[in-house]
Amino acid sequence: MEDKRVKTVKIGLLGLGTVGGGVYKLIERQKKEMVNKTGANVEIVKILVHNMNKKREGVDPSLLTDKWEDIITNDEIDIIVEVMGGIEPAKTMIKEALKAGKSVVTANKDLLAEYGEELLELAKKNHVDLMFEASVAGGIPIMRPLRKCLLGNEITQVMGIVNGTTNYILTKMFEKNMSFEEALAKATELGYAEADPTADIEGLDAGRKVAIMASSAFRSKVVFDDVYIEGITKITSSDIQYAKSFDSVIKLIGVAKNTESGIEVCVYPMFVSLDHPLASVRNSFNAVMVHGDAVDDVMFYGRGAGEFPTASAVVGDILDVARNVVWGSTGRAVNTCYRDTPVKQFEDIENKFVIRMQVDNKPGVLAAISSVFGDHKVSIRKVLQNIISDEIAEIVIGTDEVKEKYMKNALDLIVNLSVVKEISSVIREY
Ligand code: NAP
Ligand code: HSE
Numbered sequence: 484m485e486d487k488r489v490k491t492v493k494i495g496l497l498g499l500g501t502v503g504g505g506v507y508k509l510i511e512r513q514k515k516e517m518v519n520k521t522g523a524n525v526e527i528v529k530i531l532v533h534n535m536n537k538k539r540e541g542v543d544p545s546l547l548t549d550k551w552e553d554i555i556t557n558d559e560i561d562i563i564v565e566v567m568g569g570i571e572p573a574k575t576m577i578k579e580a581l582k583a584g585k586s587v588v589t590a591n592k593d594l595l596a597e598y599g600e601e602l603l604e605l606a607k608k609n610h611v612d613l614m615f616e617a618s619v620a621g622g623i624p625i626m627r628p629l630r631k632c633l634l635g636n637e638i639t640q641v642m643g644i645v646n647g648t649t650n651y652i653l654t655k656m657f658e659k660n661m662s663f664e665e666a667l668a669k670a671t672e673l674g675y676a677e678a679d680p681t682a683d684i685e686g687l688d689a690g691r692k693v694a695i696m697a698s699s700a701f702r703s704k705v706v707f708d709d710v711y712i713e714g715i716t717k718i719t720s721s722d723i724q725y726a727k728s729f730d731s732v733i734k735l736i737g738v739a740k741n742t743e744s745g746i747e748v749c750v751y752p753m754f755v756s757l758d759h760p761l762a763s764v765r766n767s768f769n770a771v772m773v774h775g776d777a778v779d780d781v782m783f784y785g786r787g788a789g790e791f792p793t794a795s796a797v798v799g800d801i802l803d804v805a806r807n808v809v810w811g812s813t814g815r816a817v818n819t820c821y822r823d824t825p826v827k828q829f830e831d832i833e834n835k836f837v838i839r840m841q842v843d844n845k846p847g848v849l850a851a852i853s854s855v856f857g858d859h860k861v862s863i864r865k866v867l868q869n870i871i872s873d874e875i876a877e878i879v880i881g882t883d884e885v886k887e888k889y890m891k892n893a894l895d896l897i898v899n900l901s902v903v904k905e906i907s908s909v910i911r912e913y
């Protein structure tokens with residue numbers, strides 16, 4: 484018999500692609516457990532899609548609509564779940580939903596990395612929830628720990644692998660000698676890549692996630708534009724081979740640090756030593772390491788992309804909000820960005836580097852290069868040389884930590900030395 488005291492919390496789902504499809508199936512799968520878990524029945528009552536003619540297996544067609552107003556203005560709907568992606572029209576839809584007194588769950592990092600603070604303020608003003616666990620690192624619970632469990636800490640660093648597509652590509656290039664293109668096609672087929680995979684391979688997706696994590700961890704607004712970003716498109720099989728010979732792997736690493744001179748936020752490929760925990764994070768898996776003054780180091784590891792891992796994070800948020808709806812306790816969020824810490828200029832950030840270059844195979848070349856480095860505060864830590872031909876040698880130079888601006892100035896001169904044929908790659912080392 485139906486328990487009349489149990490409320491049915493109604494959901495409007497915006498998007499039914501990889502993530503939306505997973506959310507729909509997971510809510511169906513969890514149906515019987517909902518009441519015990521949240522004190523409510525959770526029911527998807529409307530789904531917004533773009534193409535009404537697409538075949539959607541297992542989904543009741545009467546739930547589908549291509550008119551978003553049907554969902555946002557529906558007074559029966561308590562929670563809007565946005566899993567469409569992109570800035571517009573998602574931003575307008577979310578704002579209208581919040582203004583209409585509906586809580587919102589979203590996986591949309593593009594939106595949060597630019598307008599997160601504005602949307603959180605709007606949610607607070609309207610006494611509703613805005614949750615976004617799935618926006619960073621797919622199925623890994625990281626936003627809730629940063630925003631709740633670790634609140635007792637002064638967090639000084641958040642870093643790790645936060646893009647499943649690029650980690651999958653780099654793993655396949657490293658372990659299977661797969662070409663970049665072949666590995667990207669496979670990652671797209673598996674549903675890891677964004678609608679436009681440029682966002683993945685150029686590091687933009689990871690940059691958005693780092694901005695979202697930094698804002699929450701350091702309690703100060705950090706937006707996408709603040710993040711210095713390099714992607715993985717320039718990584719070649721030669722770089723991968725050198726990584727192997729240095730007992731390292733190459734990973735796309737996002738680093739956010741809260742230093743005395745400001746916040747550092749960067750994403751770039753890095754050599755990571757095989758004995759570092761991030762080196763064993765393979766395929767579409769992600770991992771985030773957080774350093775707090777009380778907790779010391781904590782590491783979060785799991786699947787960073789894909790249908791069910793991401794749906795796991797979205798449904799966790801939905802059930803959390805549903806519980807708040809039942810208890811009338813939505814909108815308890817406080818302003819998480821109450822500080823105004825400056826973001827550091829990229830040129831002042833310090834890194835170790837590995838530089839690969841093609842040079843004339845003749846006396847005095849190394850001396851000429853190391854003299855330029857010496858003049859620019861760059862200290863050489865290791866050098867490896869491969870003779871390519873009688874005329875050409877390939878040298879790989881590993882440096883100690885040096886400010887980005889000094890390295891740039893040195894390389895601007897080295898590239899113009901007559902004995903240097905080409906600087907083939909400049910990769911940072913963790
Ligand atoms: P997707 O497979 O491309 O699905 C997008 C869905 O939204 C489709 O159902 C599409 O409709 C619908 N849609 C898009 N624009 C629309 C519009 N203007 N009006 C109506 N419907 C629209 O994308 P996804 O991979 O599920 O990603 C969704 C979101 O989750 C993105 O923000 C993404 O960054 C985030 N995310 C994805 C993953 C992942 O592993 N894929 C992981 C974490 C976070 P049609 O079906 O009719 O085309
Ligand atoms: N395209 C993203 C990735 C999806 O590859 O990590 C998860 O945010």
